[in-house]
Amino acid sequence: MRALLKMSWVEGKLFLREPVGAFFTLVFPLMLLFVFGSVFGNDPNEFMGGLGSVDVSTPAYIGMIIGTVGLMSGPISLAVYRDQGVLRRFRAAPVSPAVVIGAQVIIYFLMTVLGVALLVTAAYFAYDVRLPEDPLGVAAGFCLALASFLAAGFALASALPTARTTQIVATAVFYPMLFLGGAGVPRQVMPETIRRISEFLPLTHVNILISDLWFGKGWQPVSAAVLAGMLVVGLILSARIFRWE
Amino acid sequence: MEIVIQAEHLRKTYRSVVAVEDVTLSIRQGEVFGIVGPNGAGKTTTVECMMGLRQPDGGTVRVLGLDPLQQGMELRRRIGVQLQQAALPDRLKVWEALDLYASFYDQPADWSVLLEEWGLADKRNASFASLSGGQRQRLFIALSLINNPELVFLDELTTGLDPQARRATWDHIRAIRKRGTTVVLVTHFMDEAEQLCDRVAIIDRGRIIALDTPRALIHETHPESRVRFTLQNGFDPRLLEQVEGVNRVIRDGDEVTVYGNGPLMARIAVILAEHHIAAPDLRSEQPTLEDVFLTLTGRHIR
Numbered sequence: 001m002r003a004l005l006k007m008s009w010v011e012g013k014l015f016l017r018e019p020v021g022a023f024f025t026l027v028f029p030l031m032l033l034f035v036f037g038s039v040f041g042n043d044p045n046e047f048m049g050g051l052g053s054v055d056v057s058t059p060a061y062i063g064m065i066i067g068t069v070g071l072m073s074g075p076i077s078l079a080v081y082r083d084q085g086v087l088r089r090f091r092a093a094p095v096s097p098a099v100v101i102g103a104q105v106i107i108y109f110l111m112t113v114l115g116v117a118l119l120v121t122a123a124y125f126a127y128d129v130r131l132p133e134d135p136l137g138v139a140a141g142f143c144l145a146l147a148s149f150l151a152a153g154f155a156l157a158s159a160l161p162t163a164r165t166t167q168i169v170a171t172a173v174f175y176p177m178l179f180l181g182g183a184g185v186p187r188q189v190m191p192e193t194i195r196r197i198s199e200f201l202p203l204t205h206v207n208i209l210i211s212d213l214w215f216g217k218g219w220q221p222v223s224a225a226v227l228a229g230m231l232v233v234g235l236i237l238s239a240r241i242f243r244w245e
Numbered sequence: 246m247e248i249v250i251q252a253e254h255l256r257k258t259y260r261s262v263v264a265v266e267d268v269t270l271s272i273r274q275g276e277v278f279g280i281v282g283p284n285g286a287g288k289t290t291t292v293e294c295m296m297g298l299r300q301p302d303g304g305t306v307r308v309l310g311l312d313p314l315q316q317g318m319e320l321r322r323r324i325g326v327q328l329q330q331a332a333l334p335d336r337l338k339v340w341e342a343l344d345l346y347a348s349f350y351d352q353p354a355d356w357s358v359l360l361e362e363w364g365l366a367d368k369r370n371a372s373f374a375s376l377s378g379g380q381r382q383r384l385f386i387a388l389s390l391i392n393n394p395e396l397v398f399l400d401e402l403t404t405g406l407d408p409q410a411r412r413a414t415w416d417h418i419r420a421i422r423k424r425g426t427t428v429v430l431v432t433h434f435m436d437e438a439e440q441l442c443d444r445v446a447i448i449d450r451g452r453i454i455a456l457d458t459p460r461a462l463i464h465e466t467h468p469e470s471r472v473r474f475t476l477q478n479g480f481d482p483r484l485l486e487q488v489e490g491v492n493r494v495i496r497d498g499d500e501v502t503v504y505g506n507g508p509l510m511a512r513i514a515v516i517l518a519e520h521h522i523a524a525p526d527l528r529s530e531q532p533t534l535e536d537v538f539l540t541l542t543g544r545h546i547r
Contacts, residue, residue, distance in 0.1 A: 003348050006344070006345055006348040007345065007348075010337070010341060010345050014334055017336040081334065084332040085328075085330045085331045088298075088330065089328060089331035089332065092296060092298065092321065092326040093346060094319075094349050094350065
């Protein structure tokens with residue numbers, strides 16, 4: 001237990017020392033919020049069922065934070081640790097793999113929550129964003145989404161040979177998902193075909209799941225199932241193929 | 246005499262390559278045991294099997310009475326390890342690394358003392374990435390001792406260090422040994438093995454080709470001594486073949502090497518003096534473990 005706490009504390013410090021990870025998790029969502037918020041504002045809009053642009057985009061930004069951490073920061077830093085020999089050195093110490101990975105998961109979780117908190121606070125005070133109807137539901141949905149993306153991300157890092165390839169593939173997968181999922185243009189105003197395509201992307205389902213919970217529409221079963229499935233598959237794959245060096 | 250490591254018929258293959266074949270050895274408590282050989286010989290693989298980082302394909306190994314694979318956690322609490330190709334997170338500070346690793350053990354040493362001992366006190370707040378090769382090595386050694394282990398594995402400890410740092414590291418190993426810690430030293434530097442090890446196992450292409458004290462190994466394979474000097478003034482080195490104890494005289498350009506037994510140097514000096522030859526670089530070369538390796542395998546270690 002002491003090792004887990006110490007390891008988590010150290011990983012937290014390391015996360016904040018890494019400008020890129022900290023930036024995309026904590027700062028970039030705020031930038032998007034203010035850029036799009038200043039262009040589109042948050043006035044109720046009939047296209048979006050009486051919601052404002054910021055209202056609709058906030059869950060998408062939360063999805064972005066989840067995707068950034070789960071698909072990029074998490075797997076890439078794990079792959080870098082593996083390639084450099086950091087995991088190898090940990091393996092020679094009496095620390096269990098669960099502690100090593102667990103500490104990372106704890107920190108990603110905390111940092112993501114921090115990013116979301118900053119985002120929602122800013123959206124509230126700057127654009128009077130609608131607060132969630134079902135905060136506990138949103139929190140649960142958030143946990144499911146983050147867990148499933150982390151599991152998928154770790155499986156990706158396990159499957160690919162180097163940190164570099166992990167970074168390339170993760171980036172190539174993430175950015176299209178991000179903008180097709182509604183972080184740029186809200187899904188409600190997308191052309192039909194693009195919206196259909198976006199339904200095949202996991203990040204879109206994060207957006208749908210959290211949006212529905214946010215606006216009091218309950219759990220979207222398809223989205224929840226997709227994410228739960230990703231979680232299970234990701235966990236099984238990672239457990240099977242993860243290498244320590 | 247307590248045996249701390251017992252390996253029997255150890256075997257490890259990677260796909261079609263046999264990395265380690267039929268390795269059997271016993272390491273005694275308190276000794277500095279060298280596992281020496283060229284790069285790729287199977288030294289690191291052997292030691293990784295002892296540490297539980299690799300699963301052997303055949304044979305058994307017991308370390309401190311424990312099975313490294315089944316009882317890995319317990320074993321790792323009692324040993325220290327300094328690995329090749331290991332690293333720490335780039336932005337981790339030196340003191341943070343020591344503090345973190347100390348938290349893995351129940352009764353760690355005081356890491357600020359270790360910082361001092363290994364000359365890292367002024368690098369306390371430096372990030373791992375900013376350390377030089379020598380500093381990193383010292384940090385890894387300090388980490389290997391953080392739990393006051395009974396047994397330490399050191400893999401290629403002085404690679405990349407300048408000569409001064411190497412000598413200083415050797416002193417540190419002698420100090421570790423003095424505390425009663427058993428040391429398993431993996432190295433391809435034969436001079437290091439000769440200087441530090443009580444016994445060595447020479448490994449080549451996955452097999453142990455010799456195992457004994459350095460002195461015994463040298464004596465068994467090289468009963469001859471060797472004297473060298475640079476030829477001058479038209480002296481015919483073949484005259485030396487008549488000297489008592491000389492087995493053969495080899496000439497390579499101006500460089501003469503005389504192989505033989507007994508007080509070779511003194512006798513040759515006498516002959517040279519009789520012929521009024523001054524040979525200021527006349528020197529006696531003791532055979533080394535490198536020579537042992539060459540004799541046993543027909544190849545140079547590098």
